[in-house]
Amino acid sequence: MKVLAIIGSPRKKGNTYHVVGQIRENMLRADPDIDFEYLFLRDSNLQMCTGCFVCIARGEDSCPLKDDRDLIRAKLSEADGLIFAAPGYAMGVPGLMKNFIDRFAYTCHRPCFFDKTILAVTTIGAARGMKQTLSQLAVLAGGGRVMKLGVTMPPIPMTGAARAKRKIDKASAAFYDALKEQKKRLPAIEDWGWFYAFKTFCSVEAYQKACPADIAYYKDKAEYFYPLRGHYARRLLGKAFKGIFKLSIGLMVERPPLGRPFRRL
Template identity: 40%
Template structure:
């Protein structure tokens, strides 16, 4: 089993990294054979996104920035699970994690990580854990990642630290790691929610009408997702009533737009 940890802190080996190291320790207790690899974005070769939209329209291979993006994507594809970790900076992910998300924005249009399990880790000195963890999880979900566990870890100032608080944080970390590991072992395809089914139908309709030379159209066509009988990114069992409801709401929201 391979686990990749993407650390979105400009400060290498800081609190966020230390939290993920504790997760690695817990996973190794459960399975000493786990291969763990770290990518610290603070020292990774990932240039700032230029916002040129080339990756969206023409394909990621046409991106004018020649750096480590392709290698990083390959690492994510090869991993059985990916841990995405970021500190809280002004009620958001760090700028370096935001740049990471921006550089892979094309995967929101062309999701290629379906079935890939993820864990979201957020660290803070005081506040913002729940909001930022939800924000990061939402962004990853548009790329196809399944967030199996969200962990928020508080590293308070030295004068506020005590054994009781430390024990509480550690118990939370152990519990969330256990949740992540159990989901990694479960190889059954995830049953998508109604919202995810609806999202697929709306994207399918949009990209089926896109210009034939657009990267999104080519990707969805080659995946077979534009076929009339395709209900989701992978084969799922959805009842006739659910399918009908998804169809009706997708029609209504299109008219309303």
């Protein structure tokens, strides 16, 4: 098994790194053959996203920025398990990690990590902001299996170190067990909504012109992002969402006057 830990802290060996280090030690004790790799964003050549929308509209290979993104993408693809780790700064992830999320924003339209087991890890000085930071770290999962670990690490000595260690040990064990199982998560309500929202938009002529990369991605995905066998109740729920989104998006999308196509921006 191969695990890739993306460290999104501007400090190379801060609290977040040490928590991920404890996870690594726990996993290697369980299986010494695990290939565990760190990738520090502070040491990577990942230019600032310009918000051009090209990766979403025309495809990730059309990104005008030429740097380490493709190297990072290859490492993400090769790993069985991913750890997205960053401290909480001002109620959210640091700029390094936010830029990483932005550079891979196309996965919010075209998810690609369903076969990965993902652990989001954050360290914060107090309780506030933990939930928000973990939610940001999970953005790229795209319906995949995500576990979350938030550890409070105040700047002064305080009680709670033993409790923090128990949380880390528990998260390490859960992540390791999920890696061994390698089982795709069944779609939840929000996953069905996500899929059929994009699937329905892909039937809109204006969207087909605006985002051809999405059209190509969803073309062969009739029912969900990946094949579902059995689970008839879940699939019936999905069909209900299909009807709901077809009706609601049909009412929301502005139609051009007869004989006058939309002007492309």
